Amino acid sequence: MDSVEVPEVVVLRLPLYVRALSQLMSESIDVVSSQQLGGLLQMTPAQIRKDLSYFGRFGKQGRGYDVRFLLHELQEILGLDREWRACLVGVGRLGRAIINYPGFYRENFRIVAAFDGDRAQVGSTIGEFNVQSMDELSDTVIDKKISIGIVAVPAQQAQNVIDVLIENNIKGILNYAPVAAKVPMNIVVRNIDPVLSLQSMTFYLRELE
Amino acid sequence: MDSVEVPEVVVLRLPLYVRALSQLMSESIDVVSSQQLGGLLQMTPAQIRKDLSYFGRFGKQGRGYDVRFLLHELQEILGLDREWRACLVGVGRLGRAIINYPGFYRENFRIVAAFDGDRAQVGSTIGEFNVQSMDELSDTVIDKKISIGIVAVPAQQAQNVIDVLIENNIKGILNYAPVAAKVPMNIVVRNIDPVLSLQSMTFYLRELE
Numbered sequence: 001m002d003s004v005e006v007p008e009v010v011v012l013r014l015p016l017y018v019r020a021l022s023q024l025m026s027e028s029i030d031v032v033s034s035q036q037l038g039g040l041l042q043m044t045p046a047q048i049r050k051d052l053s054y055f056g057r058f059g060k061q062g063r064g065y066d067v068r069f070l071l072h073e074l075q076e077i078l079g080l081d082r083e084w085r086a087c088l089v090g091v092g093r094l095g096r097a098i099i100n101y102p103g104f105y106r107e108n109f110r111i112v113a114a115f116d117g118d119r120a121q122v123g124s125t126i127g128e129f130n131v132q133s134m135d136e137l138s139d140t141v142i143d144k145k146i147s148i149g150i151v152a153v154p155a156q157q158a159q160n161v162i163d164v165l166i167e168n169n170i171k172g173i174l175n176y177a178p179v180a181a182k183v184p185m186n187i188v189v190r191n192i193d194p195v196l197s198l199q200s201m202t203f204y205l206r207e208l209e
Numbered sequence: 210m211d212s213v214e215v216p217e218v219v220v221l222r223l224p225l226y227v228r229a230l231s232q233l234m235s236e237s238i239d240v241v242s243s244q245q246l247g248g249l250l251q252m253t254p255a256q257i258r259k260d261l262s263y264f265g266r267f268g269k270q271g272r273g274y275d276v277r278f279l280l281h282e283l284q285e286i287l288g289l290d291r292e293w294r295a296c297l298v299g300v301g302r303l304g305r306a307i308i309n310y311p312g313f314y315r316e317n318f319r320i321v322a323a324f325d326g327d328r329a330q331v332g333s334t335i336g337e338f339n340v341q342s343m344d345e346l347s348d349t350v351i352d353k354k355i356s357i358g359i360v361a362v363p364a365q366q367a368q369n370v371i372d373v374l375i376e377n378n379i380k381g382i383l384n385y386a387p388v389a390a391k392v393p394m395n396i397v398v399r400n401i402d403p404v405l406s407l408q409s410m411t412f413y414l415r416e417l418e
Contacts, residue, residue: 009218015408016400020389040389042398078408079415086407097306103387103404147414148407171417172410174403178312180229180249188413189251190406191225194383195312197399198295198357199224199287201381204397205356206288208380 006054013051014078016041021071033064080108085145086174087113089161090152091121091131094176098152099127112144117157134164141168148172155179215263222260223287225250230280242273289317294354295383296322298370299361300330300340303385307361308336321353326366343373350377357381364388 020040024032034045041048052058055077058070075081086104088095088111098104099111114129115137116122122133132140140146149165151158151173158177165173166187173189175181181189229249233241243254250257261267264286267279284290295313297304297320307313308320323338324346325331331342341349349355358374360367360382367386374382375396382398384390390398 011412012409014412015405016389018408019387019405023389040391042392042394042396077412079411080408084407084411084414093306097302098403101403103402104407107404107408109404109407147418148410172407172414174406174410178228180225180232182249183251185251186417187251188410190403190410192401192403192406193312194307194310194399194401195316195318196224196228197383197401198293198313198318198381199227199289199316200221201357201383201397201399202288202293203220203223203286205293205381208395209356 010051010054011078013041013043014074017051018071018074018078018080021067021074024067025071030067031064032067032070037065083108083110084148085110085112086148086150087111087115087137087141087144087146087170088150088152089115089117089134089137089165090154090157090176091116091124091126092152092154095152096126098150098176099129109148111150112146113140115140117153117161137164138168141170146170148174150174150176152176219260219263220287222250222252223283226260227280227283227287227289230276230283233276234280239276240273241276241279246274292317292319293357294319294321295357295359296320296324296346296350296353296355296379297359297361298324298326298343298346298374299363299366299385300325300333300335301361301363304361305335307359307385308338318357320359321355322349324349326362326370343370346373347377350379355379357383359383359385361385 034048037048038045058065086109088098091114104111113132114126115132115134117134121131124131149170151161153161155177158179159181162173162181166183171187174192175189176192178193183189243257246257247254267274295318297307300323313320322341323335324341324343326343330340333340358379360370362370364386367388368390371382371390375392380396383401384398385401387402392398
């Protein structure tokens with residue numbers, strides 16, 4: 001399997017498959033057809049089969065997919081069969097909400113350090129974290145084997161923080177700041193921004209009115 | 210221009226173009242090359258030209274794109290040249306954070322009503338909102354010309370809330386609940402879920418280690 005051949009749009013959909021399959025498992029459903037899976041994912045059965053074909057043959061013709069097997073395979077493909085460690089930069093209102101969000105931990109993403117550029121925040125305690133200064137980022141990233149940086153600083157500071165993270169060998173950025181970050185091609189950025197999501201929605205809504 | 214021909218992945222990228230172009234305008238940059246735009250968007254110049262080619266010819270060969278013109282055109286294509294009204298369902302900790310988020314209003318998305326299924330919340334005040342009961346949703350959606358529903362209820366309640374929104378002619382769902390919502394094909398769902406974003410990131414990070 002060579003990921004270069006897998007279109008990014010397919011990779012972006014795989015977590016939705018994982019979620020849908022997890023739901024089916026929790027409903028004790030053992031086998032699912034591409035038709036049923038399509039219903040859960042707003043996709044046609046043909047799209048489902050095409051997406052999964054990038055990773056080998058998961059279903060038997062006319063038999064549907066084994067839910068547990070497909071779920072485990074996709075989790076492995078996505079690298080979800082291990083723990084990933086992240087640091088948070090920015091412990092304002094948003095950063096505190098992120099630290100307290102139980103969803104990360106539940107899915108094997110662990111925030112293991114919190115930083116802030118504001119000296120007034122450094123040394124304060126949030127949950128189990130002692131907020132550290134940006135000067136400590138280099139050592140902490142190495143010591144705690146951090147591979148993901150979560151950026152929750154104001155827009156004006158975001159690019160600078162992202163640059164520092166990349167200098168310290170962070171390859172994945174989860175960016176909550178409403179900016180188009182400038183990063184090298186080998187860095188993976190995901191923007192969490194409800195406005196971006198709404199703006200790609202209205203393209204379709206506009207036509208329905 | 211027929212949107213049926215535009216791949217969804219292109220539509221999903223257009224808000225990123227809008228953001229990058231807005232940043233360029235704020236830096237008083239009048240003309241941008243596909244090379245420069247690619248640098249901001251982690252895309253190749255060829256991908257940029259291909260994306261924009263779905264909507265006509267925006268650039269002159271060798272001249273680059275007029276930033277202001279391209280920005281305005283893309284805003285119009287996305288339907289961002291008007292106000293969109295949304296209602297929020299769920300006024301717990303997350304719902305309150307959503308109401309207080311300034312980004313929506315700044316970009317012409319207005320939350321105009323807030324609902325909660327919990328009788329104890331109904332009648333309470335959050336910012337300028339009087340929390341309404343779900344029984345009032347039908348009338349309020351019509352009265353206030355609401356086209357988008359923002360779902361911030363716990364996972365177990367999300368599908369039911371989404372069903373009610375769709376029954377009331379809401380076509381766009383911004384879903385913060387960690388569930389794979391079952392909706393008809395003509396409904397546009399956007400999931401705001403940092404875990405989904407991280408799970409599509411690790412596919413790439415896994416290979417870098």
